[in-house]
């Protein structure tokens with residue numbers, strides 16, 4: 363499989379701090395993969411994102427994006443291959459209307475007007491914001507603004523999209539909207555995604571999960587594998603998804619569940635099949 | 647409230663005037679401001695008034711919007727009129743009232759000067775009513791682009807303008823939020839002596855400034871990662887296109903200027 367992002371032994375220290383914000387980070391992201399990075403507040407997730415996109419220079423170690431080594435000369439090249447969506451919906455909306463905002467990045471790349479208009483429409487359609495093309499940001503909800511931010515990123519046709527807690531400032535419905543859009547992008551357009559979050563609920567959707575703690579990657583694996591660590595995750599300051607906590611507690615009460623469920627749907631369906639099986643045996 | 651003051655002036659529409667290139671409108675306004683001073687008799691003022699009224703009718707802006715725009719300066723116009731009526735001592739006396747003599751020239755002068763003032767205000771208001779601030783910014787950028795030769799950062803200034811326009815509503819919202827938060831903590835913004843109120847303002851301004859700086863920094867990062875490196879290689883999404891109507895309007899204005907020159911006494 364094609365490696366899109368390769369991080370090798372990267373460490374980073376902020377200028378006026380004496381501890382390392384990142385220590386010996388190594389990982390790879392493959393084409394079409396959805397990788398989630400989780401960690402408690404201050405574990406270094408945003409620092410890592412900033413390093414990837416060349417906003418901060420790594421103290422040691424190397425980063426390759428699509429085979430290009432990241433350094434001062436290649437930073438603009440690398441940025442063309444990465445799109446990033448930040449946390450605050452308001453502070454990344456540059457244009458006066460939705461279309462202007464998506465156009466901003468295209469203008470920067472010197473793309474001609476016809477092509478621009480095509481890409482703006484495509485990108486807005488992909489995030490289901492095509493009906494809002496003339497809206498000003500103050501007439502949009504947080505979730506809608508984040509969808510525009512995603513459109514602005516994908517209009518530039520990056521190889522990877524990084525979401526740095528893109529849903530953490532949204533209300534539950536806004537969160538759902540944005541995650542929905544991301545899932546359709548992944549399903550229909552095979553986008554490679556690095557999603558950074560401290561919400562373990564978002565982890566369940568990933569192909570692979572990296573858990574960060576105090577500037578190091580401490581665990582790596584599929585969501586199910588990661589969740590099997592249970593209380594260890596809680597010790598690292600992460601909240602387990604409600605369905606998982608409930609599954610574990612039900613098991614302690616000797617309810618014969620087959621697995622720890624990562625999402626509500628799975629848990630609910632197993633519970634009612636169990637219930638109907640039980641009531642059947644009682645009536646017989 | 648403030649929102650509507652600054653950006654809500656624009657009245658959306660699809661009239662001939664709305665569709666004119668913002669550059670045309672800016673140039674026309676600029677020239678108009680000068681040729682207004684050519685008028686000095688009934689004919690020339692009549693012609694100017696007709697031209698201005700025609701523009702207004704073509705814009706299809708409801709008259710109430712225009713009146714709202716004129717309201718704050720109405721008393722200035724009235725005051726100008728009265729001043730001329732009372733101080734001019736030429737021609738013959740029309741009437742006397744408690745020893746105040748009003749001359750016919752005074753009335754004429756007063757009427758002309760306040761009409762001139764009114765026409766200027768109507769035309770500038772028409773510009774803001776039919777042109778979005780962002781169009782004005784684009785028009786300015788395009789008109790001032792020759793200044794780039796002298797290293798004046800026209801593009802950057804225009805971008806600054808458009809970003810400020812975009813952030814006005816956001817900062818307004820934030821001001822309101824902080825005010826409410828501080829009021830909930832017992833800060834009183836609306837009563838008490840001036841010094842107390844000034845002190846209360848710091849409770850508003852300090853958080854507002856901190857957040858504005860933070861926003862600016864995050865916005866700069868967001869712009870940079872989307873490849874912003876200054877104006878040199880950029881293309882423009884909002885292209886201004888000069889249409890036939892623009893040429894026609896410029897010609898009309900030229901004709902008006904010539905007519906004014908011929909008709910003035």
Ligand SMILES: Nc1ncnc2c1ncn2[C@@H]1O[C@H](COP(=O)(O)OP(=O)(O)OP(=O)(O)O)[C@@H](O)[C@H]1O
Nearest residue numbers: 376379383401402403404405406407408409410560
């Ligand atoms: N500009 C800075 N200067 C100095 N230290 C910083 C700076 N930014 C972050 N840090 C420190 O680096 C560490 C990692 O911060 P980072 O923002 O990467 O964490 P995070 O995992 O993104 O946290 P959160 O979940 O809160 O977003 C923290 O200990 C933080 O205090």
Ligand SMILES: [Mg+2]
Nearest residue numbers: 407408409527
């Ligand atoms: Mg962070």
